[in-house]
Amino acid sequence: MNNEYFMADIFERLIKNYGPIGQHRERAHGYFAFPKLEGEVGSKMKFRGQEMIVWSLNNYLGLANHPEVRKADADASAQYGLALPMGARMMSGNSDLHEQLERELAEFVHKEDSILMNYGYQGIMSAIDAICGRHDVVVYDAECHACIIDALRMIPGHRFVFKHNDVEDCEKQLLRAQALVDKQQSGGVLVITEGVFGMAGDQGRLKEIAALKKKVPFRLLVDDAHGFGTLGKTGAGAGEEQGCQDEIDLYFSTFAKSMASIGAFMAGPRTIIDYIRYNIRSQIFAKSLPMPYVVGNLKRLELLRSKPELKDNLWKNALALQNGLKEKGFDIGKTDSVVTPIYMKGGVEEATAMVMDIRENYKIFCSIVVYPVIPKGHIIYRLIPTALHTQEEIDLTLKAFSETKAKLDAGAYKVAEIPDMANK
Numbered sequence: 554m555n556n557e558y559f560m561a562d563i564f565e566r567l568i569k570n571y572g573p574i575g576q577h578r579e580r581a582h583g584y585f586a587f588p589k590l591e592g593e594v595g596s597k598m599k600f601r602g603q604e605m606i607v608w609s610l611n612n613y614l615g616l617a618n619h620p621e622v623r624k625a626d627a628d629a630s631a632q633y634g635l636a637l638p639m640g641a642r643m644m645s646g647n648s649d650l651h652e653q654l655e656r657e658l659a660e661f662v663h664k665e666d667s668i669l670m671n672y673g674y675q676g677i678m679s680a681i682d683a684i685c686g687r688h689d690v691v692v693y694d695a696e697c698h699a700c701i702i703d704a705l706r707m708i709p710g711h712r713f714v715f716k717h718n719d720v721e722d723c724e725k726q727l728l729r730a731q732a733l734v735d736k737q738q739s740g741g742v743l744v745i746t747e748g749v750f751g752m753a754g755d756q757g758r759l760k761e762i763a764a765l766k767k768k769v770p771f772r773l774l775v776d777d778a779h780g781f782g783t784l785g786k787t788g789a790g791a792g793e794e795q796g797c798q799d800e801i802d803l804y805f806s807t808f809a810k811s812m813a814s815i816g817a818f819m820a821g822p823r824t825i826i827d828y829i830r831y832n833i834r835s836q837i838f839a840k841s842l843p844m845p846y847v848v849g850n851l852k853r854l855e856l857l858r859s860k861p862e863l864k865d866n867l868w869k870n871a872l873a874l875q876n877g878l879k880e881k882g883f884d885i886g887k888t889d890s891v892v893t894p895i896y897m898k899g900g901v902e903e904a905t906a907m908v909m910d911i912r913e914n915y916k917i918f919c920s921i922v923v924y925p926v927i928p929k930g931h932i933i934y935r936l937i938p939t940a941l942h943t944q945e946e947i948d949l950t951l952k953a954f955s956e957t958k959a960k961l962d963a964g965a966y967k968v969a970e971i972p973d974m975a976n977k
């Protein structure tokens with residue numbers, strides 16, 4: 554060892570502090586964090602050997618286990634395996650089916666063209682990186698998903714954040730951005746927001762934000778992960794729902810929610826999608842989406858188009874759940890999508906004791922969000938209804954929530970520490 558060097562071992566720092574959730578891992582692993590849901594994907598699955606009603610899966614339309622989807626996935630896997638196509642799209646990994654899926658996705662969201670991405674997270678990051686030059690300025694919603702925030706850490710230009718869904722503040726930040734562009738005499742402005750914010754379930758105010766184009770020129774990029782397939786007359790998402798799809802310059806969605814699959818796409822004008830196609834580093838320097846995913850996603854998209862009853866069932870269940878919760882006096886905030894948050898008050902330890910009760914005694918599996926993700930003293934349950942849930946499951950859930958909320962208010966879950974439920 555050379556004693557002249559300052560010695561700080563990175564690994565030593567990491568194991569001193571495992572982070573906001575990691576710090577609880579010794580009691581939480583395998584139960585509150587990294588739980589294993591087993592069996593066929595559906596409204597009921599097994600958790601630690603017990604069958605539970607599940608409200609945690611973004612399997613909005615119930616496609617994960619749809620017989621036609623399962624057959625398409627299996628047939629494509631048998632026909633192509635996971636290797637094909639080999640290489641990146643640009644070099645040797647292109648196929649007619651990849652291009653067909655891109656054409657069909659573009660048509661579905663009423664855009665000229667689209668580009669496939671292997672994952673939503675890295676795809677949108679890389680697309681934003683490809684689009685934004687040194688002098689471009691990004692204006693974005695404060696509650697944008699981590700993948701957008703991470704993209705903004707990569708780009709070289711300035712960015713201005715506006716208060717969540719606050720159109721007035723968005724205009725203020727747009728004016729700042731425009732002033733900077735004027736000063737630089739170079740660059741343009743890109744606004745980034747979401748179709749549906751996945752935590753609170755509120756739709757981005759796309760129509761009002763798009764209307765600001767009349768005051769300040771900008772391009773609009775919308776991440777519609779939770780709106781694609783669930784909103785709009787044809788399922789084309791939040792823009793279609795709000796009557797402003799044409800004002801969205803770049804439309805993005807992952808396949809991880811309504812499509813119950815893997816992959817993502819960005820759609821927009823042909824010229825711009827072509828630019829992205831030739832400049833998006835995460836796709837140029839990575840292997841192409843395997844054929845079974847492409848074929849499986851074509852089948853899913855066909856079902857989105859041909860089975861509107863899936864979306865109707867999803868909404869029937871979402872409204873039954875949301876109205877039932879409201880009738881019972883729960884605060885479900887401002888959701889205007891199927892995402893159903895329930896806001897409660899309590900500490901982290903109480904929240905975990907309540908989750909344990911609801912799993913062990915009511916056989917209901919759902920996710921909670923606590924400090925430090927949200928302010929201290931607050932608990933958010935996040936329920937994701939699907940087309941597959943039944944009225945009986947909704948009724949049992951409403952009853953369980955009423956009873957556990959009464960116990961929470963009576964202080965029955967006050968425990969000194971997080972219950973030790975880790976895998977041993």
Ligand SMILES: Cc1ncc(COP(=O)(O)O)c(C=O)c1O
Nearest residue numbers: 672673674698700751778807809
């Ligand atoms: C809003 C939003 N954008 C992007 C992503 C990332 O997509 P993927 O899971 O395909 O990486 C997610 C989560 O899946 C999301 O909720």
